[in-house]
Each structure stands twice: as C-alpha cells, then as structure tokens.
Amino acid sequence: MFDFSLLTSNTDALLAGLWLTVRLCAGGIALGLAGGLVLLALRQLLGPRLRPLYQGYVGLFRGTPFLVQLYLVYYGGPHLGIDLSAEQVGLFGLACYGAAYFAEIFRTGFEAVPRGQLEAARDLGLDRLQTLRWVVWPQALSRCLPPLVGQTVILVKESSVLSIITIPELTTVAMRIATESFSVLEPYLVLALAYWALTLGVSLVGARLEHRFTRHLVRAA
Template sequence: MHYQFDFGWVADYYPVFLKGIWITLELTFVGTVLGVLVGIACAWARTQGPAWLRPLPIAYIELIRNTPFIIQLFFIFFGLPGLGFSLSGMEAALLAMVVNLGAYSAEIVRAGIQATPRGQFEAGSSLGMNRLQVFRHVVLVPALQRIWPALSSQAIIVMLGSAVVSQIAAEDLTFAANYIQSRTFRAFEAYFISTAIYLLLAIALRYVLAGIGSLIFPRRAVR
C-alpha cells in the first residue's frame, strides 16, 4: 500500500508545537543554568573544599553518571512521592535535568580547574585571599573559558535529552508530537516535523552559546 504524505494538518496544530518548543527551551535554559551552578559547587568541593566534604560530590557524580537519565527521572517523579515529596511533571523534569547536568558539568569544570597553573593559586593566596576567594576571583573564570565549548556541548545534549520528559507528561516538544500523532494518525509527519525542530534548535543553541562565550571571554573567541 502506497503511503500518502499529508502535512495539511500542520496549520491546525502549530500552537501545540509552539507550546512544546517553549517548554523545551524553558527546561533547557533553567536546567542548564542551575545544573552548571551545581556542577561548579561540586567541582569546588572536590578540588578546593575540605577533605571531609569531598566524598559527597564524588558519590553524587558517580551515581548520576552511571545510571540512565530516564531512571533518574522516574525515580524523582514516581519514587519521591513514596517519601512524601510529590512533584508535578514539569517540576520533576526540571529537577532531573538539573541533577543530571550537575554531575556531568562538575567533571567538566573540574578538568578546567585542574588545568589551572599552580602559580595562579599561589598568587591569589599571596594577596591574602582565602581558598573560596581564590577560586572565585582567580581560578573559576579562566577555567570556564577553557571548558566553555565542552559546557556548550553538554547544554545541547541536555536539550536533546529532555525529549524523555514527555514520559511523565511534561508537555515538551516530544509530548506535542505524541499528542498530534494520536489525533491525526500521521506519525511520520508529526515526528518528521519534531525531528526537524530539534535539529534547528540544536544548531541555533550552538551558535547562541558560542556568541555568549565570545562576549564573556572576549580575549578568546569561542567557536
């Protein structure tokens, strides 16, 4: 049987796609900002923090990096209510993305910190700064400059990985595609359009992050 392509329904469902795109971008932006902050905190604790604190970020990083994201998502959404912590689909999706990105960005930031010349640490200490001040004012910015491309790539991975949050009824772009194909029975067309949108979003996000990197670190343009 010959399949007849039909995209005539798109005009009727474009608001659904727009809502899905907006929620995907919202999750990506908030999840990336908070996840990177968590990663920076973990990287500091692991490299510059007191010895008693270091096992905590190590355990967190190993747990998250060695378990599937979808299992983390299901644990937060379906498991935490058993402990009395009930979250909506959007709240659970955002928390899962922050927790997941925090672990991966922690290792990226740690690599940038470890590449910092020892003399910079000593120079900060000689100015009377404590360890946290040295980290903030002397180490962190050059480290972020070195790892910006890696962080940018991880942010794109987070955006693409957010597609699984539709499994807990978070109304992202994949949820929109699932909803539309269930109403129109045009699975090929619905997922073809959503695939194209994800591709365009990923390319656009890469250029946006490169531009942000060039503004933040003008001495070394990030490509």
C-alpha cells in the same frame, strides 16, 4: 505526500509544546550550571574525608540513565513522601542530572590552571578572591566553555525523555498527533527540526562566548 494541513490544524499545540520545552531546558540548564558550581565549591570545602560524598553524587547521576532517574522520582517519590508535579520532576531532574556533568567540567577546567600562576598571584599580593576572579576564573572558563556547550546540547536533546512522565512538551505533542492521525512523518519531522534549531542556537551562542573569552589567547599566540 506531506500533509501541511495536519500541522496547521495543530499549530497551537505544537507551539505550546515547544515553549514548554524551551522553558524546561532553560530552567534545568541554568539550575544545573549553578548546581555544578555549588558542588565544586563543596568539594573544595569538604576536605578529603568528605569528598566521597561529591564523588557519590556525580557517580550516581552520571552512572544511571536519565530515564530511570525520572521514573524513580515521579513514580516512586510519592511512596517516600516526595509529591511533585510532572513539570517539577522534569525541571529538577534536568538540573540534578546536568549538575553532575557540569561539576566535573568545572573541576577539570579549574585544575587545568597552572599552579605557578596561583603562586605568582600570591606573590603579587592578590588575595584569594582576587586570584579567583582575575587569574583562575578567566582561564578556567575558556577551557570549560566547549565541553559546557556540548553538555548543554546533550541536555536539550535529553529533554525529549520528559514525555515519558506525561509532561506536555514538544515530544509528547508530536506523539499525540502521530497517534491520532496515524501519520508519523509530519509531526516527527517537525520535532526533529525543532530540536535541531534549539541545539543549533545553543551551539552558536556557545561559539560566540568561546570567541569572546579566548580572544586574549589568540592575541597572545
């Protein structure tokens, strides 16, 4: 039978773990989005000869498991003078991992804007910043939003891996409860429902943003 008392006796620990999960996800995703934009800007500014640096970063973080990246920084970092707490590694790990994916999403969105519109903007007398703000950015964002939301959902679920480096987030708490009580159903069901609620919230926010930024396309059609 489902033992509700097991959950009520651990309510404080579960809520603390959930709050830490939300904080790490929000911070990591925000930094990842900012990092993705910075990477894209550097790619445009570095020139063809130095673009392999961008490609190397993206290839490294997208081509290796997130778990391995965490292990290398948290357990291997002290040998290289990188002494960070588990939460710092988790936060910056999510940010660096997400930035590689977000940068590519932004790149494809910006490159999807027809070049003819850029030429038309120049003919109308818009400078580079005005063209970016009024022509490129709205169209690129409307194309980027669905994959950005999808990648954000993936990062929220990937945050469960942070339990491997002893961060006391929700997965760690659920594992501890299961180990101490020898009961798997209750803590892991709560864990699954919590992540489902978080990803559902992200999806709903993303859907509203997508509707807001694509209304002009619907009217135009």
